[in-house]
Amino acid sequence: MTSIRDVAREAGVAISTVSKVLNHYPNVSPETRNRVEEAVRKLQFVPNAAAATLSSKMPARICLVINSAPSSRLNDEISMQYLSGAINCARKLGMDVTIAFSYSMEERSVEASIQYLRTQNVGGLVVCTLDKTQSRLIELIESGEFCTVVIDAPFLAQRTSNISIDNETAQYEVAGRMLEENHCSRVLYLSGDDNGYVSAARLGGMKRLARDKKLSLMVRNGHFSERRAQEITRRYGAQYDAVVCASDMMALGAMRELIRMDIFRPVCGFDGLKLMGYAGKQMYTVKQSFDAIAAESIREVQRLMAGESGKKIVMPYKIVRMTYDDVID
Amino acid sequence: MTSIRDVAREAGVAISTVSKVLNHYPNVSPETRNRVEEAVRKLQFVPNAAAATLSSKMPARICLVINSAPSSRLNDEISMQYLSGAINCARKLGMDVTIAFSYSMEERSVEASIQYLRTQNVGGLVVCTLDKTQSRLIELIESGEFCTVVIDAPFLAQRTSNISIDNETAQYEVAGRMLEENHCSRVLYLSGDDNGYVSAARLGGMKRLARDKKLSLMVRNGHFSERRAQEITRRYGAQYDAVVCASDMMALGAMRELIRMDIFRPVCGFDGLKLMGYAGKQMYTVKQSFDAIAAESIREVQRLMAGESGKKIVMPYKIVRMTYDDVID
């Protein structure tokens, strides 16, 4: 294997000079820089990342914690976007990303996870999907052992940042838009589970809208479950003008049931899954840019690793209408 | 940071002895082994992976090449299963997995990719999704630069293995089962694109079935596209007894169109996506265990890296019926 030493010899300079060129240090004359770069090309030199991290002692790795329980397969679309956003961004920044699944972190003790991450030279965590049942992961975050960015959950500390869209306002807006267009005033709201960190904010947005627009509002807990959404809609759907859902999956269930009942009620969801195209009718939803969120998370965790302190980041979103034709290929 | 040296001091042995214990070498007395293990526990010692790979010169990393173009979001379910299967298996084997997206490999020159992978200490590749348009990735595979396992494409060489289910037989069986149950003999077959490596095998299976069962068979290229499947079904669906599709997405499109046309024809797909539950009717499909395939790929690439030679691996599958109720939560 060709090393930095060979490059140095080829270019007729010292090893350290090569290193400086490679790492874009300022104090190198253009001339030597050229010589070195040419030698690099000629020898097809490739720096060894392991040696670099070992030498610099800088843990350049970030662990992306994602969720993919068998039960959530249909949400994989979201996870993949987190993944690609994070990986592409990290690669640009020269950081290395390793993947962990949140369910597997729940299977091990916190100490075991910490040990594993340390072994892997992980210095920062990006937690993509978190609910209140994931006690070990939460403990890991709160331990402050690693710089951490948590998506969609309100953790904040010296070395912990959080990032999300403004769920409250988004829910307010998407519901408001749909209700207005359809002249509805009696609303059935399917909220998310209490274990979900975003549920409260979304519910809050809906309640605020109800106050502002003097809506009659009934709230039922759909637990982010398509099946529950169906059941609730079957029972109460006919009595309301519209169904507002705190997630796309629930919106799908609600719409499916309404079609089965052969009554029309506008429905809106939340997240912008492609799957929404299969609802059968067009639907409003809140489209998040998960890859942008993940990219920003990577930047943020890098900031934290550089010693900066944790903060709260709010990302933009869009209200969109999705139909089958927007979605299929 | 506590290192192997500290452990050695604590246990009163040499560094090399600690290393031997850590790596489960045979020639260590149970007594010293215990002393070392205790010291490890006491100091909460965590070995440094970077130093290990640097020293052993063994590239312990595997790059998993997956696909997640925006157009294929609905197939993310498959990619995520590949991902989790690979990562879980690799972790058990103590191998490190890094992720690359196939579209980003097409954006760079082959040399650049090789260089990047080398830098990352990658010794093996697992390519999850490949079609004939991905010329650079193909070139990379054929360069033999890395030990490679290709899923669902017939690459084979000294350091290249391939793995897949028996697509020919699977197509034969799933179509056979469905046609028999529904007493159909006139079949519209929506094949995959010629760019897909599995298309020919699946088509072959269908043709063999047609011969064996004396079916009247019409083949149309659906390009793995839901929309195309719809169009073809609209045009020809009424003239046939059943629609057999080389992918779930096409099956969805076909079924949707049949429902719109308000005629019933049995449809079957291929892959076992959860999304199939949204077809509206129950459907037969071929369920692949993508995570098992990925896990096996990891084991295989490790075998290749150990110097063994490439081979062809065939994985099992199941014929299943999927309905909405099987799928939703």
Next chain:
DNA sequence: TTGTATGCGTTATCAG
């Protein structure tokens, strides 16, 4: 601006 020398935490070789 360039070069020298030391250390990062392991593994592996080889002598005891």
Next chain:
DNA sequence: CTGATAACGCATACAA
């Protein structure tokens, strides 16, 4: 069975 010690490839403080 155990212990020195030399790599591994690079970064960096320091000397020139």
